[in-house]
Amino acid sequence: MEKREIIKMEENYNSIGSLTFGEGGGGYTLSGMFDLCEAEKSSSLGFMELLGVQDISPCLFDFPHTLTATSSSSSTLLVPSAPTIIPTPAARKDISEALNQPATPNSSSISSASSEAINEEQTKTDNQDQDEGEEEHEDHQKTKKQLKAKKTNQKRQREPRFAFMTKSEVDHLEDGYRWRKYGQKAVKNSPFPRSYYRCTSTSCNVKKRVERSFSDPSVVVTTYEGQHTHPSPVMARPSHAAAALPPASTACATTNFAMPMPTPTTISHYHHHQQNHPFLDNLTPSFNFGYQCSTNSKTNTILHERRLCNLAGPSLLADHGLLQDIIPSHMLKQE
DNA sequence: CGAATTTGACCTGCGC
DNA sequence: GCGCAGGTCAAATTCG
Numbered sequence: 001m002e003k004r005e006i007i008k009m010e011e012n013y014n015s016i017g018s019l020t021f022g023e024g025g026g027g028y029t030l031s032g033m034f035d036l037c038e039a040e041k042s043s044s045l046g047f048m049e050l051l052g053v054q055d056i057s058p059c060l061f062d063f064p065h066t067l068t069a070t071s072s073s074s075s076t077l078l079v080p081s082a083p084t085i086i087p088t089p090a091a092r093k094d095i096s097e098a099l100n101q102p103a104t105p106n107s108s109s110i111s112s113a114s115s116e117a118i119n120e121e122q123t124k125t126d127n128q129d130q131d132e133g134e135e136e137h138e139d140h141q142k143t144k145k146q147l148k149a150k151k152t153n154q155k156r157q158r159e160p161r162f163a164f165m166t167k168s169e170v171d172h173l174e175d176g177y178r179w180r181k182y183g184q185k186a187v188k189n190s191p192f193p194r195s196y197y198r199c200t201s202t203s204c205n206v207k208k209r210v211e212r213s214f215s216d217p218s219v220v221v222t223t224y225e226g227q228h229t230h231p232s233p234v235m236a237r238p239s240h241a242a243a244a245l246p247p248a249s250t251a252c253a254t255t256n257f258a259m260p261m262p263t264p265t266t267i268s269h270y271h272h273h274q275q276n277h278p279f280l281d282n283l284t285p286s287f288n289f290g291y292q293c294s295t296n297s298k299t300n301t302i303l304h305e306r307r308l309c310n311l312a313g314p315s316l317l318a319d320h321g322l323l324q325d326i327i328p329s330h331m332l333k334q335e
Numbered sequence: 336c337g338a339a340t341t342t343g344a345c346c347t348g349c350g351c
Numbered sequence: 352g353c354g355c356a357g358g359t360c361a362a363a364t365t366c367g
Contacts, residue, residue, distance in 0.1 A: 180338085180339065180340085181339075181340055181341080182340090182358095182359070182360075182361090183341095183342085183358070183359055183360080184340090184341075184342075185356085185357065185358070185359095186356095187356090187357085188355085188356060188357085194357085194358095196358070196359075200338095200339090209358090
């Protein structure tokens with residue numbers, strides 16, 4: 001690692017720490033923020049705990065320079081520092097909205113988006129059982145009514161959520177999982193629509209939202225919600241993918257989560273509710289970034305689908321969930 | 336023809 | 352209560 005600098009979040013990210021590494025124009029940008037479910041906010045669950053990782057070393061930030069081979073931008077890794085949960089209306093806004101409103105300094109990036117995938121699924125199942133045999137129209141009405149009733153009766157369960165800012169010309173970044181688009185909405189104060197995707201795996205409730213930053217149209221904000229309950233369908237990688245990785249990274253196996261890697265510059269924002277800096281204080285070689293050649297021809301040619309691979313081995317893979325493989329293995333080795 | 340996307344309608348939460 | 356905005360549904364359409 002040539003340079004590592006922790007900087008303060010600016011503008012709307014004031015509550016999020018960040019890291020800068022790389023030298024001059026050869027650096028790269030990575031920032032991130034987290035959003036935790038409401039239940040988790042009240043607990044002391046940490047950023048890494050959310051990921052199932054207990055210890056993380058500072059070498060986490062030692063990203064490969066190949067990441068920015070074509071980039072002249074400086075690099076910043078925003079880590080979950082001390083984002084205080086602000087119970088203000090602004091704090092309840094979505095991450096992406098905050099991103100689109102840089103003119104709102106000091107506003108919290110923590111969102112409180114609702115995620116009811118599980119509940120919805122359960123509701124649907126219940127509906128299917130109860131409404132079987134009825135006409136379709138009545139069926140739909142019942143479904144909606146029951147869905148509403150369930151929502152009012154039980155508090156919303158929110159999935160862990162975090163967003164990545166990725167500089168890319170393509171909106172939907174290849175991350176190794178298959179997604180089905182289920183909606184698109186215009187975003188207030190932004191000319192760019194927001195797309196909603198769900199993981200196509202039947203038992204997987206992971207969702208993601210993709211939108212372009214209003215302040216910087218070259219930046220795609222991807223917000224993941226939930227954890228994959230299955231390995232990536234494109235985990236089987238060609239040998240050249242492994243070749244792009246340091247030896248340690250070849251140990252990549254299955255992951256529960258993959259980071260969008262369109263690059264050359266990826267900015268991810270982690271947001272966490274803890275006052276301390278667990279991400280910095282407890283870093284261990286548990287995260288890995290890997291590189292994989294994209295199988296999606298739609299993405300641009302310089303896109304390296306960098307998979308999130310876990311160096312720690314299969315034993316960790318199954319448990320670390322969302323961010324188990326955010327950190328490239330070579331980062332862990334280089335430090 | 337099945338899967339994926341599009342898109343208008345609907346639902347929910349929140350602020351006023 | 353009303354309106355707005357985010358999020359989801361599902362029929363229609365497109366794609367491979």
